[in-house]
Amino acid sequence: MITSRRMAAVDLNAEALGVPRKQLMESSGNAVARACRDLADPGASVAVVAGRGNNGGDALAAARFLKAYDVTVHLLGRPETISTDIARENWDALVAGEADHRTVTDSAGFDLGDPDLVVDAMLGTGVTGALREPEATAARAINDSSATVLAVDVPSGVDADTGDAAGLAVDADRVVTFHDDKPGLGDLDCEVVVADIGIPEAAELFTGPGDLLALDRDAQSHKGDHGDVLVVGGGPYTGAPALAAQSALRAGADLARVACPEAVAREVQGYSENLIVRGFSGDRLAPEHVPDLLDFAADRDAVVFGPGLGDADESLAAVREFLAAYDGTAVVDADALQVVPDVDTEATLICTPHQGELRKMGGETDSDWEVRSDLVREFAADLGHTLLVKGAYDVVSDGDAVRVNRTGNPGMTVGGTGDVLAGATGALAALLAAEAFGGGLVATDLLERLPAALRGDEA
Numbered sequence: 001m002i003t004s005r006r007m008a009a010v011d012l013n014a015e016a017l018g019v020p021r022k023q024l025m026e027s028s029g030n031a032v033a034r035a036c037r038d039l040a041d042p043g044a045s046v047a048v049v050a051g052r053g054n055n056g057g058d059a060l061a062a063a064r065f066l067k068a069y070d071v072t073v074h075l076l077g078r079p080e081t082i083s084t085d086i087a088r089e090n091w092d093a094l095v096a097g098e099a100d101h102r103t104v105t106d107s108a109g110f111d112l113g114d115p116d117l118v119v120d121a122m123l124g125t126g127v128t129g130a131l132r133e134p135e136a137t138a139a140r141a142i143n144d145s146s147a148t149v150l151a152v153d154v155p156s157g158v159d160a161d162t163g164d165a166a167g168l169a170v171d172a173d174r175v176v177t178f179h180d181d182k183p184g185l186g187d188l189d190c191e192v193v194v195a196d197i198g199i200p201e202a203a204e205l206f207t208g209p210g211d212l213l214a215l216d217r218d219a220q221s222h223k224g225d226h227g228d229v230l231v232v233g234g235g236p237y238t239g240a241p242a243l244a245a246q247s248a249l250r251a252g253a254d255l256a257r258v259a260c261p262e263a264v265a266r267e268v269q270g271y272s273e274n275l276i277v278r279g280f281s282g283d284r285l286a287p288e289h290v291p292d293l294l295d296f297a298a299d300r301d302a303v304v305f306g307p308g309l310g311d312a313d314e315s316l317a318a319v320r321e322f323l324a325a326y327d328g329t330a331v332v333d334a335d336a337l338q339v340v341p342d343v344d345t346e347a348t349l350i351c352t353p354h355q356g357e358l359r360k361m362g363g364e365t366d367s368d369w370e371v372r373s374d375l376v377r378e379f380a381a382d383l384g385h386t387l388l389v390k391g392a393y394d395v396v397s398d399g400d401a402v403r404v405n406r407t408g409n410p411g412m413t414v415g416g417t418g419d420v421l422a423g424a425t426g427a428l429a430a431l432l433a434a435e436a437f438g439g440g441l442v443a444t445d446l447l448e449r450l451p452a453a454l455r456g457d458e459a
C-alpha cells in the first residue's frame with residue numbers, strides 16, 4: 001500500500017537511480033495495454049479518454065501498444081495545455097503516427113461514440129476537488145455507456161489516498177494501478193490490478209532526493225513556526241552540545257537552546273551567539289535538575305538528550321527520570337542511549353546509536369547491511385522506539401518500515417559528526433511536530449550578508 005505522497009518521493013528516488021519518469025510512463029502504458037487485451041478481443045473498439053497530466057500520458061503511451069484494436073484517442077483540452085513534457089511527447093508521437101485522435105475543447109464537443117472498451121485516463125493522483133469541464137461531461141458519458149471501463153491508476157475523480165470523490169467520479173470495472181496498491185482503492189466496487197512498472201526496490205529502501213520532499217518550506221512562515229529544539233548535554237564535554245544545537249539551526253529549527261551545567265555554560269555560549277544557553281547548578285546533570293528541565297522542555301517541540309553528557313551514574317539516573325515523566329519527542333544519543341531499554345516512557349524516542357552503542361543497548365548488529373536492517377527493525381519493534389543506527393549504511397527503522405541511507409563518505413567518522421546528526425534529527429522531529437520547515441538560516445548569516453545587502457548586491 002502506498003500513498004500518493006510517498007509515490008511521488010519514490011518516483012524522484014527512481015529518477016536519481018537512473019530510471020526516469022518517462023520510462024515509468026512507458027511501462028505504465030504497456031501495463032494499461034495488457035489490461036485492455038485482457039478485457040477486449042483484438043479488433044474491438046477502444047476509446048482512450050485522456051486528461052492533460054501524466055495520468056493521460058500513461059494512456060497516450062498505451063495507445064501505441066494497441067495496434068490490434070480500433071482505437072480513438074480523446075484528449076480533454078488543447079494540446080498546448082498538456083501539463084508535463086513527457087505526456088506531451090506521447091501526444092506528439094500519436095499525432096505524428098497518425099493515430100485516430102480528437103481534442104475536446106468544450107464539453108459540447110465530446111462524443112464518446114459506442115466503444116467496447118473505455119480507458120479512463122482523465123485524472124489520477126493529481127485530482128483536486130470536483131471534476132471540472134470537460135471532464136465532468138466525459139465522466140457522465142463514460143458512466144452512461146455500456147462499454148467496459150478500465151481506469152488508469154485510479155478512477156477519475158476518486159482520491160487515491162482516501163477513496164472519496166468530491167463529486168462525480170468514473171465508475172470503473174477494473175483499475176490498473178501502478179507499483180503498489182493505493183489506500184483509496186480498497187472500498188471501490190471494482191477489480192484492482194497492480195502493475196509492476198519497473199521502479200527499483202532501491203527507490204523505496206534507500207533514502208534519496210524524494211525523501212526530502214516532505215521538508216518543503218512554507219514561504220508564509222513566521223518565527224517560532226519552525227521548531228524550538230532543546231539540547232540537554234554537556235558537562236564532561238562542551239563542544240558536543242554546541243554542535244548539536246548549531247546543527248539544529250542549520251537543519252531549519254528557528255530556535256536552539258542548550259541546557260547544560262553552569263560550570264560549562266559560558267564556554268558553550270562562547271561557541272556561538274546563535275544559541276540560547278541555560279545553565280543548571282553544578283558540573284553535571286543530576287536528578288535534582290529534572291523537575292526544572294521537564295518544565296522547560298514542555299514548551300519546546302523536541303529535546304535532544306545526550307551530547308557531551310557523560311556517563312556518570314547520577315546523569316544517567318536523571319535521563320531515566322526525565323524520560324519516565326516526559327511525553328514529547330526526544331532524540332537520544334551518546335551515553336544517554338543506555339537507559340532507553342529499561343525506561344518506561346510515553347515519549348516518542350528517536351535513538352541514534354552507532355553500532356557500539358547499539359550493542360550496549362542490547363541490540364545486535366552484523367557486518368552485512370541487509371542482515372543489519374532486519375536486526376535493527378526487530379530491535380526497534382522490541383523497544384517501541386525509532387532507531388537510526390549509524391554506519392557506512394545508516395539503517396533507520398520505526399519497527400515497521402526500514403530506510404537505508406548510503407550517502408556519506410569515510411571522512412564522516414571524524415569526531416562531532418554524531419552530535420551534528422543528533423541535532424539535525426532533533427530539528428526535523430521538531431519541524432514535523434510543528435508541520436513546517438525552515439531554511440537553516442542563522443542570525444549570524446544575516447550579519448555576514450548585511451554589507452552586501454546595503455550595497456544592493458543580488459542575493
Ligand SMILES: NC(=O)C1=CN([C@@H]2O[C@H](COP(=O)(O)OP(=O)(O)OC[C@H]3O[C@@H](n4cnc5c(N)ncnc54)[C@H](O)[C@@H]3O)[C@@H](O)[C@H]2O)[C@@H](O)CC1
Pocket residue numbers: 007008010011024025028051052053054055056058083084122123124125126127128129130131132133135152153154178197
Ligand atoms: N511515480 C508516479 O507517481 C507515477 C505516476 N504515473 C501517473 O501519473 C499520474 C499522476 O499524474 P499528475 O501528477 O500529472 O496528475 P493527473 O494526471 O492525475 O492530473 C493532473 C491534471 O489534472 C488537472 N486537474 C486536477 N484536478 C482536476 C479536476 N477536479 N477537474 C479537472 N481537471 C483537474 C490538472 O490541472 C492537471 O492538468 C498517476 O495517477 C499515474 O497515472 C505513472 O506515469 C507512473 C509513475
Ligand SMILES: [K+]
Pocket residue numbers: 055120121122123124151152153154155156
Ligand atoms: K484515471
